[in-house]
Amino acid sequence: MIRLRFGKTRHNYTHPRYPRYVSLDSLSHKPDFQGTLKVITYNIRLARETEKAIDLLTGHRDLNDADILCLQEMDHRGVDLIARSLKYNYVYYPAIHHPRSTKDFGNAILSKWPILSDRKIILPKAGAGKLQRIAVNATISVNGAKISVFSIHMKIYTRRRQRRVLINHILSAIEPSVKNCVVAGDFNTFSKSSRRTFLEPLKEAAFESATESIGWTYKYWYLLNKRAALDHIFIKGMSVINSGKVVNRKPSDHIPVWGEMQLAG
Numbered sequence: 001m002i003r004l005r006f007g008k009t010r011h012n013y014t015h016p017r018y019p020r021y022v023s024l025d026s027l028s029h030k031p032d033f034q035g036t037l038k039v040i041t042y043n044i045r046l047a048r049e050t051e052k053a054i055d056l057l058t059g060h061r062d063l064n065d066a067d068i069l070c071l072q073e074m075d076h077r078g079v080d081l082i083a084r085s086l087k088y089n090y091v092y093y094p095a096i097h098h099p100r101s102t103k104d105f106g107n108a109i110l111s112k113w114p115i116l117s118d119r120k121i122i123l124p125k126a127g128a129g130k131l132q133r134i135a136v137n138a139t140i141s142v143n144g145a146k147i148s149v150f151s152i153h154m155k156i157y158t159r160r161r162q163r164r165v166l167i168n169h170i171l172s173a174i175e176p177s178v179k180n181c182v183v184a185g186d187f188n189t190f191s192k193s194s195r196r197t198f199l200e201p202l203k204e205a206a207f208e209s210a211t212e213s214i215g216w217t218y219k220y221w222y223l224l225n226k227r228a229a230l231d232h233i234f235i236k237g238m239s240v241i242n243s244g245k246v247v248n249r250k251p252s253d254h255i256p257v258w259g260e261m262q263l264a265g
Contacts, residue, residue: 011097023090036263041069041151043185074107079110090109090111093120111149115140116140121170124162124169135152146180150183154186157190163198164201214229231255233257235261
């Protein structure tokens with residue numbers, strides 16, 4: 001097991017590589033490949049109810065034994081607990097030391113398959129003094145095929161131009177040689193126009209939505225329980241077989257979203 005942690009600052013973690021936490025030896029053998037790939041994205045609010053999230057991930061048939069988990073709003077303790085409980089490899093980068101929760105806050109990728117490489121992508125900030133957001137990227141070997149996976153957490157209530165900047169920053173980080181790619185996470189798309197702002201550049205880059213028809217993924221009490229589709233999975237180089245969500249809000253204000261894909265031959 002490898003665990004590295006350097007460069008802690010009070011709020012934003014601005015170093016391009018650290019803090020970094022990885023565990024790459026959770027599996028003693030490669031899993032059997034069944035011909036499809038299941039991906040889950042889940043924002044577990046400030047990692048507060050990690051144990052409840054584990055119960056949901058292991059207890060629901062649509063979530064149990066997924067190949068890849070993309071998690072947001074996590075601290076290292078929560079990531080490590082989920083990975084050890086469910087037997088996943090993982091990479092985790094915190095974006096900030098959260099001023100309200102006084103814990104680290106960032107994104108993780110957990111995988112049943114070997115993680116070959118990883119990196120942190122710092123997203124452009126909306127203004128001076130703002131808390132930063134990041135994407136975590138990992139290259140995963142699935143039955144010999146390389147899959148580039150991004151776990152992202154976009155900023156909230158950004159203007160159209162800024163949303164374009166953010167998604168283009170992600171797309172520019174994808175190497176031209178990448179054939180199979182997953183971009184998943186919390187896009188904070190509170191409106192149809194904000195969804196279009198992200199969807200249009202992704203489609204231009206040959207991505208398709210694996211979760212386009214699942215509807216809302218977040219409900220917020222402070223606006224009369226208005227529902228919004230914030231969490232999405234986009235794929236490139238593979239085809240969608242099925243997708244869905246599990247409406248259980250005990251672990252988080254978001255609900256887990258899943259997609260099952262067929263890898264190209």
